[in-house]
Amino acid sequence: LLPQKHLPGWSIFLYLVKSGEVNQYVVQDVVSPKQLPPYLSKFKAALRSQGPLCILEHFDTGYNHLLSPFLSISLFQVVSGLAVTLPTVLASTSISAAERKEKLNAVKMSVFLLCKLTETLESFSYRQNVVTASGKGGKKGKAGGEGFLHWDSEREKVLQALIQLLQLDIRSLWSLSLVEEEFIRCVTFCCYKLLENPTISHVKSKPTRDCIIHLLGVLIKKYNHIMGIGVKVIQLMQHFEQLSSVFAQAVSVWSAEYGVRAIVGEVIREIGQKSSEELGREGSGVKAFASFLSELSTLVPELMIPNISVLITHLEGESHTMRVAVCEVLGEILVRVLCGDGLDESGKADRDRFFDTLQEHLHDTHSHVRTRVLQVYTRIVNSKALPLSRFNEVMELAVGRLMDKSINVVKSAIQLLAAFIAQNPYSCKLSSADLKKPLEKEMAKLRMMKEKLEGKAPAHSCFPESEMFSSLSTLTSETVLDTLALIFKGEACDTTELSQNLPPTPQKDGEKQGDDGELKKQEMLVQYLRDTETFALQVERAISVINTMLYWKTTSVVQEAVQFCVTVCEFSVANSVIGVRKMLPLVWSTDAAIKDAVVEAYRRLYLNPRGDTVRMKAQALVDSLSELMVDASLGTIQCLEEIVSSCLITFIWLISCSDEREVVLSNLDTLCSVALGEKVTEDFLLARDTVITICNITDHVRQSKSAPFRLPQDHQLFTCLTQAIAEGVVMEDPYWQSFMEQAVRLIYFLAESPDQLCSRLLQRSARLLLDQIAEGRTLNHASMFFSPAVNCVCLAQLLALCGCVAFWQVSHLERSVSAELRRRRGETEEREEKGPSSKTKQAASESAMEEELGLIGASAEDTEAELIRKICETELLAEENLLCAFLPLLVKVCSSPGRYSHPQLTTAACLALSQYMMISPSVCEDNIRLMFTMLERSALPVVRANALIALGDLTVRFPNILEPWTQNLYTRLSDEVPSVRQTAVTVLTQLVLKDVLKVKGQVSEVAVLLIDPESHISSMALNFFNELATKDNAIYNLLPDIISRLSDPERGMNSEDFNTIMKQLFSYITKERQTESLVEKLCQRFRTAKTERQWGDLATSLSLLSMCERGFKRLQECWECYSDKLTEPGVYQPLLSITAKLRRGAKPQFKPQIDEFEKRLTAVHTRGLENVESPEMEEEDQKAGSKTRGRSSRVSLSGTLRGDDSFVTPRKSRNSKKPVIRFSSDEEEEDEEDAVMAESETPKVTTPIARSSRRTRLRN
Secondary structure, three states, X not given: OOOOOOOOOOOOOOOOHHHHHHOOOOOOOOOOHHHHHHHHHHHHHHHHHHOHHHHHOOHHHHHHHHOOHHHHHHHHHHHHHHHHHHHHHHOOOOOOHHHHHHHHHHHHHHHHHHHHHHHHHHHHHHHHHHHHHHHOOOHHHHHHOHHHOOHHHHHHHHHHHHHXXXXXXXXXXOHHHOOOXXXXXXXXXXXXXXXXXXXXXXHHHHHHHHHHHHHHXXXXXXXXOHHHHHHHHHHHHHHOOOHXXXXXXXXXHHHHOOOOOHHHHHHHHHHHOOOHHHHHOOOOOHHHHHHHHHHHHHHOHHHOHHHHHHHHHHHHOOOHHHHHHHHHHHHHHHHHOOOOOOXXXXXXXXXXXXXXXXXXXXXXXXXHHHHHHHHHHXXXXXXXXXXXXXXXXXXXXXXXXXXXXXXXXXXXXXXXXXXXHHOOOOOOOOOHHHHHHHHHHHHHHHHHHHHHHHHOOOHHHHOOOOOOOHHHHOOOHXXXXXXXXXXXXXXXXXXXXXXXXXXXXXXXXXXXHHHHHHHHHHHHHHHHHHHHHHHHHHHHHHHHHHHHHHHOOOHHHHHHHHHHHHHHHHOOOOOHXXXXXXXXXXXXXXXXXXXXXXXXXXXXXOOOOOOOXXXXXXXXXXXXXXXXXXXXXXXXXXXXXXXXXXXXXXXXXXXOOHHHHHHHHHOHHHHHHHHOOOOHHHOHHHHHHHHHHHHOOOHHHHOOOXXXXXXXXOOHHHHHHHHHHHXXXXXXXXXXXXXXXXXXXXXXXXXXXXXXXXXXXHHHHHHHHHHHHHHHOOOOOOOHHHOOOOOXXXXXXXXXXXXXXXXXXXXXXXXXXXXXXXXXXXXXXXHHHHOOOOHHHHHHOHHHHHHHHHHHHHHHHHHHHHHHHHHHHHHOOOOOOXXXXXXXXXXXXXXXXXXXXXXXXXXXXXHHHHHHHOOOHHHHHHHHHHHHHXXXXXXXXXXXXXXXXXHHHHHHHOHHHHHHHHHHHHHHHHOOOHHHHHHHHHHHXXXXXXXXXXXXXXXXXXXXXXXXXXXXXXXXXXXHHHHXXXXXXXXXXXXXXXXXXXXXXXXXXXXHHHHHHHHHHHOOOOOHHHHHHHHHHHHHHHHHOOOHHHHHHHHHHHHHOOOOHHHHHHHHHOHHHHHHHOOOHHHHHHHHHHHHHHHHOOOOOOXXXXXXXXXXXXXXXXXXXXXXXXXXXXXXXXXXHHHHHHHHHHHHHHHHHHOOOOOOOOOOOOXXXXXXXXXXXXXXXXXXXXXXXXXXXXXXOOOOOOOXXXXXXXXX
């Protein structure tokens, strides 16, 4: 027996003749490492001379090398050479018993030494790698592992040698060919030791991994190792999780290449016998088992079916990981094995049972299981392995999962629904409306076929209960004669003779079978159409749900929703365009992933033209974009422009390079004659698009730094444009105004002296209108514009032209003229710098000259800006300027809504007046009161909306003038018309977020829109606060004032709406310091609140805060503020809920304070404050109160110094009511003056707003 001190843990018994009586070999010569080299030399010499059998004499030398790992490389070379040469010795067929025993001993000794050497080198190599990794390649690790540098490359050779040896028929060396278990265990232990290496599952270890798998396969097949392999695989996976994929590959190789199919059942049974409690324990290896089963099912799914019953039990267990694995196994079996139409009855039964199991776990208690089952179904659908009979059932379950609370489940459900649509077997175009009529038609046809067949039914089917006709179930001549005889002669009649004389009756079975076949085909068609309609309805239901997910906060869900909308749109599903249009505003999302998803979706749907030629692709692109522009709003067009710019797509009609400019200019006469010629008044849409095309050759688009490109005033283009505009004034074409706006824009971009051209255009247009009036009725010149004979539509178009000219005149001065002045000044300065001067003087004062030029440039820019401002202030509306003649008319129409009540006229006048007000501050000041009067009192929603937009622009241009009126802008947030409210929130959002307006207490009106019945308005209000929350402390500073305004009894807001608004606003308070401060401010407001409703709202607001320990302590310190109001349930219940929230995640040392506070709240609520407070508590409260009062006094003082009174509840104003002003329908001028706000109603300027210089704005 080998000594234990030399072979720790090695239990290999060598039955050798040399050992004598006990047939065991004992190592006799144990030498020190220093004495080993001579022995090794003898061993090598004996190997060369005697061959592999020398191991019998030199086993002790090999064993001693095992005790000295630093010299083991030399021994490895000897032993591996022995393992390679040994097969030639075993090839001999006739050997004696002595030779057989000798060779057997040599095999045992060589395999023993090789396996133990491998284990030693593997262990030492692993330890050395750990030391090297921790020591960063230190000297010690390098010196210690010097002899093992080649082990990684030699490991595979050792395994190949063992495989080559064991593949031989060495079983004949043992008696009765029974190989000892110890010998097999020695080799398998070596294999399992190698598998414990953490890097065995890496790609670089694939050769070693394959060798181990094949070596174990040989042992299983030829040496009956299957009995213990199952348990060992389970044990190793339990301790080494990375081995799951290795053993999955190994089991598939053993079952496929070595034919040991039983190994699959052996391992699965071991896993199936694990109890739920055992799998629930830590370190149970459940993740490795689940990964093993999932990967094994992908490799050998057909071998999983006989053993699936063992795994099904885990579906009822507590381990969700095992449930996921079993569901994935079922999915692989359904995709790879139980699919197609060639299944037998047993296979169909298994398939239906597996599908039922998967459907049950779509409602699993664990979200991860639901997610994975949905993903399994997605793979099944994409593989077309789902039976048609289950399509609608699974589809309905997937739609239901869209309401799941887990984000991952929702994403997987969307992916499954997209797969259903992409792989649906019904139709490429899914629309329940289109399917309804064909279904009704085919159902009617089926009913007719059934009625026809029922009319041909035999007598026995018409009288099934009569025995007389029972024999007619089979139509033959004998049965017919028997029935007739029974009817006429009774039962005694013998019809044999009659039957012999009758000819045979022809059969109609073929006709009957043909009718039955047609009926079955029709039934199948009707069922197919029913299934298609049901599927389409499910898809439409899914679309309505997924469209609401486009604006979720979770990026991944939004991305999946976008992809789904693209899929359904490609299949022409009804209402699919709704989702595509709804996702369009997401192109402005701050999340780059969402924006990219939307851009890619539109590129895939509309901006990916197909065609054989460039022209065909261009035409397809134009068609798809034209489809998008149908009924598109201004916001939609802006979003599309952003998408197109993101896609870097240039339309064929957009021309920006100089060569293409020449092409357009050379064909300008053609464009004018075709689109702007004599028939221009017949198609203003074509004329408008032509003008837009020509606009793209102007310097406005090209941003050229050279001399501006302009055409002379007498060019044919401007002749056609002015004629078309003037003639269109006296026409009633709905597209004239859009054409006019683009045409005036082009004139100012491209014409020389466009102000003169537009002046003549206004004169011509007014003259045409006067001529039209003269033809209808002869009036004196003074009253012709105010006569009822004036066509209101034509007058409105003239006023719109005036306003458009005024707007572009100002834009022309501040952009084009200013840019040209800067360009000319730059050229002048360049010429002066290049002029003759002294080089020495220039070199000496170079830096000083640069500074002086900079100052001169800045002064010049200010001078230019002042010049343009002066022109706008004094010249544009001077008496000699034609624009001035129309201003009184605009004011008259706007201030007399009773007389000028035509909607289009009022709208045009309001818009034109706002454009006039952009000219100068004086015009703005003179008419600002009239504009706000129209904003508040106009009966037309479009006028109120236009006034809001105009006032927003005026606020940006003249902030000091508009500042006192800002509160009037907020009043439109409560307008009764949704479109006006939407415009108001849009304008105020832009003004506030761009810091044009200061955020004040009126923002509470925006908060009210969070509960607006119109979903798009509430979404815009939510977006406003989301953006406002990004500004430092903006919402925090506004919250107290918002609460006071919303809880004001005069507003009359119910508690539910108040709670909804506050819940959203308090979600932006995330910092503990803000929470602490708000607790104190809200508690202090209890002192000034007068009604029970206000107390309840304050308490509710406190309960909505994310209370922290510091905030809770501050709440305790402010006890005196609210303690006397605790008897009210509306105050007590919210404060009590605060303690419940704090107790959930509170620290143990903090819970007693919470309990004490809760007891105190309850005691005061039930018995009253005066009956609860003890002298001791009063002393404590007085101390706490003094601290609180001291703090609050300091806060109040500092607040007074800052001038911040936003935290004091405003008192009801006692000012007298404003005079009631109504629009007058009287034609007297003095009565019409009342249509404008009185001077007492005009707010006074209180806070001037600093504005940037005109030079800065002109640069922008």
